[in-house]
Amino acid sequence: MPQLRTVNITRYVTPLREGGSLPAIVEADDGFLYVLKFRGAGQGVKALIAELIGGELARALGLKMPEIVFATLDDSFSKTEPDEEIQDLLQASVGLNLGVHYLSGSITYDPIVKKIEPTIASKIVLLDYILTNVDRTPRNTNMLMWHKELWLIDHGASLYFHHSWENWEEQSKRAFTAIKDHVLLQQATEISNIADEFCATLTHKRINDVVNLIPDEWLSDYSVADSPEERRQVYAQFIETRVKMIDFVINDIENARKSTI
Structure with missing residues (x-):
């Protein structure tokens, strides 16, 4: 049975301004970088569910899929973020989000x-x-x-x-x-x-x-x-x-x- 690790976000690195959901590159307490999909974004947790199911079924079929993790975000990040749009997103995403391992250089x-x-x-x-x-x-x-x-x-x-x-x-x-x-x-x-x-x-x-x-x-x-x-x-x-x-x-x-x- 597949298992997903849970990591804690320690640093917000940069937003990825692609599409309407504003994913971001973040660093976690395991030292790795992840593309974080926020529960507070446009489609909410439904997009995270689709991401999880699609990614893990792809992996089961032997297709290349970066590791997916559950990623916990606490409320401290929004307090230091100057961009109001990102600040609102961070506030709405406190709790369990979804991270996908960042493929540096891809x-x-x-x-x-x-x-x-x-x-x-x-x-x-x-x-x-x-x-x-x-x-x-x-x-x-x-x-x-x-x-x-x-x-x-x-x-x-x-x-x-x-x-x-x-x-x-x-x-x-x-x-x-x-x-x-x-x-x-x-x-x-x-x-x-x-x-x-x-x-x-x-x-x-x-x-x-x-x-x-x-x-x-x-x-x-x-x-x-x-x-x-x-x-x-x-x-x-x-x-x-x-x-x-x-x-x-x-x-x-x-x-x-x-x-x-």
Whole structure:
């Protein structure tokens, strides 16, 4: 069963002014630098949950994913921050946040410069379809090259069903039309060949092991009456449903790839 370490933030280094969530590079009490995703940012804890689930499922599939940690932020940081926008963000994020190990010296993946091995590209495209990840496009690849290897980052825009819980079962069975914009779609030529391995990896147990990592406090901010455990099970059932419709998923991806050639 996967386990996540918990670190304490000791230094706010610099904001990363990319997108609307204002992640930041921070240092923790283990001496490492992390890209911190704040619970007080635009999408709140839902983005952290999507980041956690997407990152750990990617790791289970053998894809390169920086270590994810729980990161505790205390209220002292906001008191010394001169920027009012960042100050508000820090105040709203006191408590448990999510950190992703900072890959120093990495560069943004450029599909024009570097082609990805088809099996890896296929795993990424298939996973992003399952997770309904809308944010892996040529404009914003959310992948890095580090030591000549491809690393995935930022799954926060995945699992967008959780922004409207009411019809999650219906959403779990829908096609993911945004796959046509995926930056690796044309390189994902091994979808059919990796499907069995993909499903054998993302088992009921594996999926539940990952969703069980979600802290209770990240599941208590919603207006719905479900308990944290019931909401974890919604995440698990959503993902399992989509894995089980793998034949439909493969066909849909292949059609999207052919239509965009």
